[in-house]
């Protein structure tokens with residue numbers, strides 16, 4: 001279910017919600033007129049390259065996509081830029097620092113976590129890793145792999161948004 005479908009009461013005054021807006025992106029409380037807008041969550045992920053052209057991919061330790069390959073990344077915090085979120089997530093997941101961050105493309109993702117399917121906009125970047133030998137499996141990561149992006153099978157990636165980003169990256 002989408003996040004909006006889990007709301008039964010107004011988050012401000014607690015009155016039961018009678019109906020949702022026709023536009024399925026907000027709720028309006030009939031008692032206090034509070035309007036709550038549902039916007040996509042935003043995540044940042046990277047195709048992180050080392051000198052020989054191989055990219056840093058992770059095998060996911062947790063659902064969704066447990067055991068599948070992914071580009072490292074994660075959700076953007078409040079008051080954080082996408083580039084800083086990418087640096088932070090990659091430090092937390094694989095323990096390396098980045099250089100030369102460039103925007104690649106965005107893609108829509110539906111992220112199913114504990115009975116809620118979040119509407120996500122994934123922002124993809126390319127970057128160079130500063131010290132590739134330091135890469136190791138940390139938070140939520142089963143293992144770290146250096147793979148030639150040209151040889152990677154898109155169906156091995158955990159999310160359709162990542163398959164789209166790989167296609168964009170491989171465009172001549």
Ligand SMILES: [Zn+2]
Nearest residue numbers: 010013029032
């Ligand atoms: Zn209310």
